[in-house]
Amino acid sequence: MSIRDIVAVALFAAFIAILGFLPAIPVPVIPVPITAQLLGIILSGAVLGAKKGFAACLLFLVLVAAGLPLLSGGRGGIGVFFAPTSGYLISFPFTAAFIGYFFHVFRKQLTPAKQILIMMAGVFCIDHLFGVVWLTMMSGLDFSKAFLGDLIFVPGDMVKIILAYLIATRLRKALPDLMGANK
Template identity: 80%
Template sequence: MSVRDIVAVALLAAFIAVLGLFPAIPVPVIPVPITAQLLGIILSGAILGAKRGFAACLLFLILVAAGLPLLSGGRGGVSVFFAPTSGYLISFPFTAGFIGYFYSLFRNSLTPAKEILIMMVGVFCINHLFGIIGLVFIGGIDFSKAFLGDLIFIPGDMVKIVLAYLIASRLRRALPDAMDGNR
């Protein structure tokens, strides 16, 4: 990785941490709050590409594991990876990597519909799937309750996806050389 790549990875990891300053909104059905940090995960993949997006999210999780209170609500430490929210957290690098990979794959033919679809598939098929698995196996929650409880995140995640699309598409027009997803 070049110095430019390292700086980009660190900046996106810091952005994800800053999004943790927004207060978490508790969900009555499952012990997982609504947070703003998924916006940073989506943007990591869309802006940095698969490898650097994965690296930014992994760096963020390493900092959380080291005990820095970077998660919404000031949480951090290894214990968060053994809590009901762990599946969602573990999915962060994979979600960003997926989004970045498909952004790179379609970079010459991206349309607004393709961008939003890539983000939706990444969020709903990776982030939500990992989250439900974490709720079931680590949180000890029945699958049907975990699945139904996860549905509450869809409207907010759609807002984050649209925001991520608007930010990423504007950045791509403003900084086309910096948005090379193949890096």
């Protein structure tokens, strides 16, 4: 990785951390709050690509594990990775990598609809799946109840996806070399 890549990774990890300062919204159905940090995860993959997006999210998680209170609500430390909500956190680098990979695969025919569909697939097939499976394993909640409870996140995550699409489109136009040949 070049110095420029390292700086981009660090900036996106910082952006994800900044989004953690926005207050979480508790959800009555399952013990997982609504947060803004998924927006940074989606953008990491869409703008940086698979490898750098993965690295930015992983750096963020390492900082959280080291005890920095970067998660929404000022949480941090290794304990957050052993809670019922940890599946959502653990999915962050994989969600960004998935989005970045498919943005690269379809880079020559990347229409607005394909971009949004790739972001949706990353969020709903990676982040939500990791989250629901982990939630059922850690809390003993029935999979169908966890899945139904998880549906409460869909409208807000669609807003984050649309915002990520709009921001990523502008960033890629303003900084076309940022994503580069990253797969």
